[in-house]
Each structure stands twice: as C-alpha cells, then as structure tokens.
Amino acid sequence: MKWSPEELFFGDIARVKIGSVYHYGIFCSEQEVIAFGYPPLRIREIKDSEVRVVSTDIETFSAGNFVERAILDSAEKKRAKTPEEIVSAARARLGEGGYSLLHNNCEHFVNECVFGVRRSSQEDEARARWNKRPLFAVFVMKLPEDLEIEKLYPRERSREIFLSGNKEVKKQRYAVWKLLERAVSRCFGYSFTDLHFHKSREGKWSADEFQFSLSHTETAVAVVVSNAPCGIDVEDSERRGEYYGKHPEKLPKLISRILSEKEKETIVPESASLLDFLRIWTKKESVFKAYDGKKFIPDGIELSDYRTKTFRVLELPELILSVSGDQIDQLMVYTEENGSLKKIPAEEMEEIL
Amino acid sequence: MEREEIIERLKEILLSEDDRKADLIENCTEDMSLAEDLGFNSVALLYMVIDIEESFGIRFENVGINDFETLGEVVDYIEEQLG
Numbered sequence: 001m002k003w004s005p006e007e008l009f010f011g012d013i014a015r016v017k018i019g020s021v022y023h024y025g026i027f028c029s030e031q032e033v034i035a036f037g038y039p040p041l042r043i044r045e046i047k048d049s050e051v052r053v054v055s056t057d058i059e060t061f062s063a064g065n066f067v068e069r070a071i072l073d074s075a076e077k078k079r080a081k082t083p084e085e086i087v088s089a090a091r092a093r094l095g096e097g098g099y100s101l102l103h104n105n106c107e108h109f110v111n112e113c114v115f116g117v118r119r120s121s122q123e124d125e126a127r128a129r130w131n132k133r134p135l136f137a138v139f140v141m142k143l144p145e146d147l148e149i150e151k152l153y154p155r156e157r158s159r160e161i162f163l164s165g166n167k168e169v170k171k172q173r174y175a176v177w178k179l180l181e182r183a184v185s186r187c188f189g190y191s192f193t194d195l196h197f198h199k200s201r202e203g204k205w206s207a208d209e210f211q212f213s214l215s216h217t218e219t220a221v222a223v224v225v226s227n228a229p230c231g232i233d234v235e236d237s238e239r240r241g242e243y244y245g246k247h248p249e250k251l252p253k254l255i256s257r258i259l260s261e262k263e264k265e266t267i268v269p270e271s272a273s274l275l276d277f278l279r280i281w282t283k284k285e286s287v288f289k290a291y292d293g294k295k296f297i298p299d300g301i302e303l304s305d306y307r308t309k310t311f312r313v314l315e316l317p318e319l320i321l322s323v324s325g326d327q328i329d330q331l332m333v334y335t336e337e338n339g340s341l342k343k344i345p346a347e348e349m350e351e352i353l
Numbered sequence: 354m355e356r357e358e359i360i361e362r363l364k365e366i367l368l369s370e371d372d373r374k375a376d377l378i379e380n381c382t383e384d385m386s387l388a389e390d391l392g393f394n395s396v397a398l399l400y401m402v403i404d405i406e407e408s409f410g411i412r413f414e415n416v417g418i419n420d421f422e423t424l425g426e427v428v429d430y431i432e433e434q435l436g
Contacts, residue, residue: 016426030377069430164389164390165385165389165390166377166389166390166391166392168392169388169389169390169392216394217394218394223394235396240396243370243371243400247369250400250403253403254400254403257399257402257403258399268407285395293415294397294417295420296417296418296419297416297417297418298399298418302404317373
C-alpha cells in the first residue's frame with residue numbers, strides 16, 4: 001500500500017499525520033469520513049473506553065493536516081471489498097467501542113472495513129520492536145517423573161528425539177524442547193509453529209526469529225532465549241558429588257584439564273572444590289554454545305574474554321547454572337513447575353563467584 | 354593391543370563413571386552414540402577422556418569433547434594413538 005496526496009473517492013482509505021502518529025478513516029464524501037475515534041489531538045485527552053467509531057467531515061478528520069489517499073497494490077486490490085461494501089461495513093460500525101491503541105485502533109478499523117481482516121502496521125511495528133528488545137531470559141525445570149512424549153514441532157526435531165536410543169536422553173530432549181516452546185511464548189508471544197527452525201551440520205538448532213541455547217542433565221533442563229548470542233549449561237551438583245565421593249583424587253585432574261594456561265596462574269587445581277569445577281566447566285560450556293558450537297576444547301577458552309554468570313535458584317539448590325551472552329545484563333530467571341512459570345526475584349537466587 | 358581388548362577396557366572405564374548404566378554399557382556396541390544411546394553428557398565425556406589417557410597412556414591433543422559421536426570412533430582414536 002502506498003500513499004498519495006490526491007483526490008479521495010467513495011470507499012477510499014484516508015490517512016492524516018498528526019504529530020508522530022497516523023489517523024485513518026474511510027472516506028465517503030467531504031461531509032462523511034468514518035474513523036475509529038477523533039484525530040488524536042493533545043488538547044482532547046480521552047480514555048480508550050470512551051473512543052467510538054464516528055462520522056465527521058473531512059475538516060474535522062484532518063484537523064487541518066494534509067490528507068493522503070491509500071493506493072492499493074495489485075494483490076491488495078484483489079483482496080479488497082467493493083467501495084459500496086467498504087462504506088457499508090464502516091457505517092455498520094458507527095458508535096462501536098472497544099478501542100485499544102495497540103490491538104484495535106483506527107488502522108485496524110479501516111483494514112477490517114476494506115479487507116475484512118483486523119491488522120495494523122503500527123501494531124506489527126510495535127510488536128517487531130518489542131520482540132527485538134534486549135532480552136536474556138533463562139527458564140529452568142526439574143525433570144518430571146512421568147513424561148509422556150508426544151509429537152513436536154518441527155517434525156525433524158520430533159524424529160530426532162524419537163530416534164534417541166536412550167530413554168533418559170529422550171525424556172531430557174523432549175522436556176527441554178517443550179520448555180523452549182513455553183519460553184518463546186512467554187517472551188515473544190510467538191506460536192511455535194510460526195517459527196523457522198534450522199539444524200546445523202554439527203546438530204545445533206537455531207531459529208530465524210530469535211537466539212536460544214538448551215541444556216539438559218539427568219535431573220533438569222534449562223533454556224535461555226535472547227536477541228543476541230547466548231549459551232547455557234546446567235549441572236546437578238548432587239549427581240556430580242556422588243562421583244567425586246567415590247573418586248576424590250580425580251577432581252584436581254579434571255580441573256587442571258579444563259583450565260587455560262593463564263587460568264592456571266591463578267587457580268590451583270589441588271585446592272579447588274567441586275563447586276569450583278562445576279562453575280568453571282559450566283561457564284566454559286555456556287561460552288562454547290554461545291560463540292562457537294563446533295569444537296568444545298575447554299582449556300582453549302579464556303573465561304576472562306567473555307561475559308558469564310554462574311548462579312543457582314534457592315528453591316533448586318542442587319542445580320548449578322551458567323550463562324553467557326551479549327545481553328546478559330538483562331538476565332531474568334523463571335522456573336517451571338506443574339505447568340506454570342514463575343519469575344524468580346534476585347533475592348531468591350545466589351550468584352556463584 | 355587388539356580392538357576387542359580396547360573395547361573391554363573402555364567399557365570398564367565407562368562403568369566406573371556411572372554404574373547406573375551397567376546393563377547398557379555391558380551390552381553396548383561400537384555403533385552406539387555416546388550421547389544419544391548411552392546418555393553421556395559433556396562432563397561424563399570429560400571423565401572418560403581423562404580415564405582413557407591414564408589407562409592407555411595416551412593424550413587427547415586438540416580434540417574437542419564433542420568430537421566423538423560413537424563408541425567406535427573413540428576406539429579408532431585410541432588405536433591410532435597406540436599406533
């Protein structure tokens with residue numbers, strides 16, 4: 001749709017710019033322009049609930065501003081109703097309320113009269129801007145005992161999970177994908193089936209619309225969604241503790257193996273704890289997921305080069321989570337239990353330094 | 354060292370890391386995926402790498418934790434290193 005300052009005809013969409021916003025109406029004649037509300041002038045402040053579909057003359061509609069006519073492209077012409085149908089639809093709604101600046105405004109009104117579809121480019125732009133905001137949201141969930149595995153979107157991911165030979169892995173991968181679905185709905189309002197997912201040769205999944213990272217362990221799954229590179233890793237310290245209880249001599253070797261040369265100057269493997277190991281390990285894995293994703297060589301990652309955070313949620317104290325990413329300052333954490341998401345306030349989290 | 358012997362020693366290493374998977378490991382085959390079929394996550398793979406280095410006297414140089422997809426690929430690497 002283009003706009004031109006030319007003569008208006010019966011059934012046209014008229015537009016006028018008032019301040020920084022556009023006001024839209026259906027032109028019937030110089031004496032009759034039908035719009036959802038009067039032009040948004042600052043001198044006349046009214047509540048959304050008081051706004052009605054009204055008929056005014058062109059002078060009132062334009063409030064002394066330049067009026068433009070909508071020029072439909074060929075695809076829009078095919079979808080548009082006839083001028084008689086458009087005007088009839090507009091007149092039938094005179095006096096109607098239910099105005100909402102974002103979801104049911106004067107642009108929605110004219111689109112509904114002309115195309116039969118309530119749509120607003122102002123709403124689309126606002127939604128697109130909102131969905132591109134700096135965001136770094138972490139979702140974590142304990143694996144439920146009983147988990148019925150159903151089909152997922154996209155089909156390739158569903159097939160991949162179905163083919164997992166290990167039932168515990170199958171459960172973890174299913175649960176983490178379902179948690180991603182909840183996260184996306186919460187943060188962006190997207191329906192999962194509208195998204196465009198891809199799988200790299202290395203097996204890493206990505207989406208066109210946003211960035212994400214997944215992690216699963218024997219007892220829990222975790223997801224981070226962002227509008228910039230992001231990575232997450234979760235480990236169960238109780239599970240790892242069982243192993244070190246049996247093999248305490250192995251801990252210094254493991255730590256030594258994952259430290260870079262520079263890190264070895266400040267961290268002494270022999271005096272490091274299990275928590276130190278998990279902190280360093282999960283941080284490095286989150287960095288790998290955020291910025292590489294191809295070859296995970298922990299001692300090749302210099303943690304001081306990246307922005308990372310390690311923490312636990314007090315209600316899930318055994319889980320150690322590390323995240324990394326460009327928008328990490330926006331960190332928000334949610335837990336999922338029995339189908340509902342709960343935002344965790346800062347005082348219910350503990351950063352592990 | 355024969356390939357069969359490498360596999361048996363590898364199974365011992367995997368069992369020492371997680372005895373919950375005893376049945377699975379005892380009956381595993383070379384084409385099984387370490388992550389998908391045996392359920393080893395990246396930390397478990399790090400344990401495995403270190404135990405293999407000690408047990409076989411070899412060193413994993415410039416190798417990513419996620420480089421090995423199947424048990425057979427690990428055996429191939431050990432064989433290659435043992436020369």
